[in-house]
Amino acid sequence: MNRLRDDAEAVVPQDDAAHVRDILDRLAARASCRDFDESLISPEILEDIVRDGVEAPSSCNQQNWHFVIVADPARKRRARDISGGNHHFAECSALIYLCFQKGWTHGNFSIVQSVAGACYHMMLSAHLRGFQCIWNAGIGDQVALREMIGLPETFDVIGALAIGRAKATAPKNKAPRRPIHEIFSWEKFERPSASCYPVKPAAAYPYWEIRNDANPYAEWNPAHWRWDQLADFRGYSVWAKSPLAGVYVSRRQGEATAVEMSLLPALPSGAKVVEVMGWGGTTTTALMGALGHDAQLTFVELSANNLSFMTERLRREGHDMSRLHGEVMVNGTLPQADGSVDLVVLPQVLEHMPAPEAFLDEVRRVLAPGGYVLASVRNMTSAYGAHWRAVEAVGAIPNQGPFTPIAAADLATWMHTRFTIEADLGIGADATGDAARLTGDACQTGRLYAMRGRRA
Ligand SMILES: Cc1cc2nc3c(=O)[nH]c(=O)nc-3n(C[C@H](O)[C@H](O)[C@H](O)COP(=O)(O)O)c2cc1C
Structure with a gap:
């Protein structure tokens, strides 16, 4: 509790202290x-x-x-x-x-x-x-x-x-604050390194040169970020919106996700499913809709802040919360035991990770023999990749954190090394809007590239 009155200084008269405390508490509740x-x-x-x-x-x-x-x-x-x-x-x-x-x-x-x-x-x-x-x-x-x-x-x-005036049903949650000792220091600058984000090397960083669509300093390559920095960034900025149903859904993303879900395997009753970094609950919602009614889904994120946001949002989506629970992943290590999971879903998230190949090893570790992985990436070797280089990557990092698209052929190589590939699919012929299904020779040319692999 904040101190209001120190008897040695007694700035607030004793009579007023309770009143002032009440005002400050009310302001803090905004x-x-x-x-x-x-x-x-x-x-x-x-x-x-x-x-x-x-x-x-x-x-x-x-x-x-x-x-x-x-x-x-x-x-x-x-x-x-x-x-x-x-x-x-x-x-x-x-x-x-x-x-x-x-x-x-x-x-x-x-x-x-x-x-x-x-x-x-x-x-x-x-x-x-x-x-x-x-x-x-x-x-x-x-x-x-x-x-x-x-x-x-x-x-x-x-x-x-x-x-x-808020609707009676509006979320009441307040966005989490950083621990107070992380955001001030006495006499000279000190700050935890996890909350100092990587930037491109430059002699100086004049902030008036930075715009949303033109940021010369933003470091988009997650290989230059540490997991704790990514966790810090994502954990606070997911709260840039309210945990309402339908939040963080774009038409483009929604249609493509539906096509991606068509690669889901048939799962045994009571299957254990893990989804990694599920876009503030957007892909989690699509996955819950596509999975059988008795699958248990664990959504894994990098910070407890993401879990609190997603839990409230998923509740508002009307899901059966007894089938859903969230867990934090620290330093790129999944919290699940070896060989314990039937399906891991990676919905366009490998490109947000410092070492995506190492993470596929981690997925393999937690999969049971015969377990599946469904992985999709934004494809660098597509029209979208060119758009990303020319437009998106010259701007500010989005709320989900830095990412760099991955070439479809690279994902294919990484997956073939670790899993038996059962299906693959390209999604979206153009740089932006569509969710066309691309198969055969065309599948590695799509905006997205999705694969289903199985652990031997
Ligand atoms: C300068 C400024 C600009 C903001 N712009 C937006 C915005 O464009 N859209 C939005 O949904 N929230 C916006 N916010 C709200 C913040 O996301 C919000 O204040 C923050 O998540 C903390 O949550 P709280 O206000 O509930 O404490 C803005 C806040 C500030 C101070």
């Missing part, structure tokens, strides 16, 4: 909400929230921020579409767009720091008033947005605060 009930909040209250927010400090007291409140239902739907499908933009009571004037700002993005302070102050005001919020940097296409809110060229918009 959690982002992405599942609103579409009810309205009166314009007066929204204006009061903005009024509270501008009590925040601003650089040189210029207060060069501007907030555009969007509450009209048709415009909120337009905002949702511009954002690329943030459904909470349409369902919240109002969006407050975070804008600032350009040309008059000082160094170190001081105007951005000021707007951020005001935004958080508005969040706390809304929270104490009993509403819920979500702060979004992901607001979508700037041109369309500028047009919608009529923003002049001398102003920028950098985010949107969505305020509303």
